[in-house]
Amino acid sequence: xxxxxxxxxxxxxxxxxxxxxxxxxxxxxxxxxxxxxxxxxxxxxxxxxxxxxxxxxxxxxxxxxxxxxxxxxxxxxxxxxxxxxxxxxxxxxxxxxxxxxxxxxxxxxxxxxxxxxxxxxxxxxxxxxxxxxxxxxxxxxxxxxxxxxxxxxxxxxxxxxxxxxxxxxxxxxxxxxxxxxxxxxxxxxxxxxxxxxxxxxxxxxxxxxxxxxxxxxxxxxxxxxxxxxxxxxxxxxxx
Amino acid sequence: xxxxxxxxxxxxxxxxxxxxxxxxxxxxxxxxxxxxxxxxxxxxxxxxxxxxxxxxxxxxxxxxxxxxxxxxxxxxxxxxxxxxxxxxxxxxxxxxxxxxxxxxxxxxxxxxxxxxxxxxxxxxxxxxxxxxxxxxxxxxxxxxxxxxxxxxxxxxxxxxxxxxxxxxxxxxxxxxxxxxxxxxx
Numbered sequence: 001x002x003x004x005x006x007x008x009x010x011x012x013x014x015x016x017x018x019x020x021x022x023x024x025x026x027x028x029x030x031x032x033x034x035x036x037x038x039x040x041x042x043x044x045x046x047x048x049x050x051x052x053x054x055x056x057x058x059x060x061x062x063x064x065x066x067x068x069x070x071x072x073x074x075x076x077x078x079x080x081x082x083x084x085x086x087x088x089x090x091x092x093x094x095x096x097x098x099x100x101x102x103x104x105x106x107x108x109x110x111x112x113x114x115x116x117x118x119x120x121x122x123x124x125x126x127x128x129x130x131x132x133x134x135x136x137x138x139x140x141x142x143x144x145x146x147x148x149x150x151x152x153x154x155x156x157x158x159x160x161x162x163x164x165x166x167x168x169x170x171x172x173x174x175x176x177x178x179x180x181x182x183x184x185x186x187x188x189x190x191x192x193x194x195x196x197x198x199x200x201x202x203x204x205x206x207x208x209x210x211x212x213x214x215x216x217x218x219x220x221x222x223x224x225x226x227x228x229x230x231x232x233x234x235x236x237x238x239x
Numbered sequence: 240x241x242x243x244x245x246x247x248x249x250x251x252x253x254x255x256x257x258x259x260x261x262x263x264x265x266x267x268x269x270x271x272x273x274x275x276x277x278x279x280x281x282x283x284x285x286x287x288x289x290x291x292x293x294x295x296x297x298x299x300x301x302x303x304x305x306x307x308x309x310x311x312x313x314x315x316x317x318x319x320x321x322x323x324x325x326x327x328x329x330x331x332x333x334x335x336x337x338x339x340x341x342x343x344x345x346x347x348x349x350x351x352x353x354x355x356x357x358x359x360x361x362x363x364x365x366x367x368x369x370x371x372x373x374x375x376x377x378x379x380x381x382x383x384x385x386x387x388x389x390x391x392x393x394x395x396x397x398x399x400x401x402x403x404x405x406x407x408x409x410x411x412x413x414x415x416x417x418x419x420x421x422x423x424x
Contacts, residue, residue, distance in 0.1 A: 015244050016246050017247060017364040018250070018364065018365075019365055024249075024362070025360050026362030027361070027363075027364065028419065029283040029284035029285055029413070030361075030363055030414065031362070031363070032283075032367065032413060032414055032419075033415075034418055034421075037389060037423065038388075038423050039370070039390065039424045040424060041345055043299070043305065043309070043310050043342045044298065044342050045308075045318075045355065047296060047297075047307035047310050048297055049319070049320060050306065050307060051263065082356050085243060092330060096257050097257070098257035098258075099387045108253040108255065110253075110254050111252075111253060119263060124256050124257045159324060160248075160251060160254070162250075162258070165410060166309075168297050168424065171366060171373075172245065172247060172357055172366075173249075173250045173366065174245055174248045193246045197247075197354070198246045202248065224243070224245045226244060227244075
């Protein structure tokens with residue numbers, strides 16, 4: 001970029017779920033009816049918040065140590081690498097997560113699921129990626145929970161992930177799932193992704209090699225943000 | 240290269256436990272000269288407030304500079320440029336910032352001062368992106384290539400924040416007759 005040329009970010013058609021998805025009832029009054037208008041990427045879009053250093057305190061990435069005692073549930077390591085789709089590591093970048101506790105309850109005033117809160121588990125974590133884009137959390141495997149989308153609807157166990165990348169088009173909020181969850185088939189949120197391979201990319205995999213014997217199993221979840229097009233954007237400085 | 244990009248998922252109804260930052264709404268400190276509040280409501284297709292949403296902003300400083308290496312040739316700035324506010328029970332949000340300076344479009348054309356806005360909530364599967372322009376920049380808005388790409392003046396006006404008591408007001412309508420223009424970025 002020192003050459004004054006900026007590469008726009010690719011638009012990957014069909015990767016993200018559409019906002020209009022009738023099986024997910026929450027979309028009915030919240031999905032825009034009109035198609036989005038193409039926004040050519042100018043400097044506002046070729047830049048973005050570089051959030052990281054200063055946003056994470058020691059211990060933020062270990063959600064099992066945020067209360068006075070140990071939380072109930074299956075302790076797990078959730079880790080992976082944040083890359084762009086050209087394979088470049090996203091370094092020193094903020095990763096935020098939030099999740100339900102082992103009983104399937106969020107520590108949120110609007111969550112009225114009849115399951116106990118855990119005084120030792122808040123369900124919120126932050127981490128920074130390192131120079132290879134790697135991040136690592138220690139947490140509790142969240143429980144599935146019922147919701148009112150359809151008769152006897154249950155969300156599969158999941159962890160919400162928020163990522164910034166290096167520029168505005170790379171911003172991503174998504175969810176990570178656990179392998180082999182029998183609730184996948186009835187979940188309209190996961191199934192709003194049309195491509196089966198896209199759905200697979202949200203499912204972490206058991207990573208025995210990174211587990212800590214007698215302490216915690218590990219699950220690996222790599223996250224791939226938008227890559228760039230080959231043609232540079234010519235800035236006014238090229239004149 | 241075929242993409243293996245990670246798909247988006249909804250942020251769900253409980254995003255506020257993680258996305259509420261004490262300093263989130265303060266793109267600039269309260270003591271900043273020229274600081275303005277951008278206040279608005281996030282509304283659904285039947286005009287009901289969205290109480291579980293997240294609004295994020297990204298913009299240049301008053302000189303059109305960004306705290307980002309891709310814009311280093313425009314000069315250094317310590318301006319954070321980023322704001323984040325979860326909506327309250329009435330769908331309200333607020334961001335304290337300054338009006339940005341001019342920033343060029345992809346082809347180098349000047350653009351009117353603008354702020355890029357991201358919207359997340361339960362029921363939104365993939366981030367919605369819109370732009371905020373300023374009512375009192377009428378001449379710049381009339382020449383802005385992005386605004387000019389929207390034919391219908393009523394739709395264009397959904398992107399223009401109105402002058403308010405302590406800054407600007409900017410309501411975001413997810414759907415319906417007043418549906419805000421959203422962009423594919």
